[in-house]
């Protein structure tokens with residue numbers, strides 16, 4: 001279990017995270033959701049170990065990792081821009097990390113991941129020959145071969161559209177379930193967070209507005225922020241769709 005207790009973080013005297021306490025169970029998918037600038041990426045970076053907390057503790061399975069270096073934590077991230085190596089092909093990208101730590105995944109495990117992510121036919125392609133969804137899958141495979149104890153994803157769907165987005169969502173869920181892998185995802189999109197995660201952490205101005213399962217957030221929003229930020233956005237989306245149907249129906253009737 002990952003446990004954050006009373007985490008605080010300021011940059012240049014400006015408080016970004018005031019008091020964040022949360023627990024993430026083994027194998028759980030948790031989304032960190034909130035408006036732009038609320039501190040989502042900062043929280044992810046604190047967990048990863050590239051940003052240091054001003055106060056509070058980060059423990060994993062009872063071990064205090066608050067001051068542990070990133071490499072010691074064994075967590076791994078897929079960045080928003082995928083950060084793939086443009087001069088290497090897909091297979092070389094996927095297996096790059098194994099050069100320094102051979103044996104961490106067997107050849108069979110690498111092949112299984114490639115299969116799970118549907119990348120067999122792309123292995124010899126260069127990165128610039130791939131679509132956004134394909135790049136995202138390569139980035140996921142590259143991270144997964146290193147067998148992270150926790151998988152961190154920064155806006156994994158933001159550059160993708162429609163059908164591709166749904167397919168990557170399914171693959172993230174499949175990977176988390178298949179490998180019983182604790183997965184923490186940053187997103188600003190309520191629909192994404194609610195449909196992808198077991199639990200959603202909603203941040204408002206550096207504090208937790210609500211931390212709960214999607215059904216509770218929708219049915220029992222705990223405060224106005226959750227009601228307005230999350231539920232209003234969903235309602236606007238829904239109304240937009242219904243408005244289209246309404247317009248269409250009215251058009252046909254006329």
Ligand SMILES: Nc1ncnc2c1ncn2[C@@H]1O[C@H](COP(=O)(O)OP(=O)(O)OP(=O)(O)O)[C@@H](O)[C@H]1O
Nearest residue numbers: 011012016034035036037038039040041042043188
């Ligand atoms: N290294 C840094 N130095 C100074 N300020 C920073 C640093 N990192 C983040 N901030 C500030 O902290 C605040 C929160 O940033 P953060 O990137 O965590 O927000 P976010 O919720 O992920 O936003 P977005 O959805 O727009 O990516 C912002 O005001 C940002 O300018």
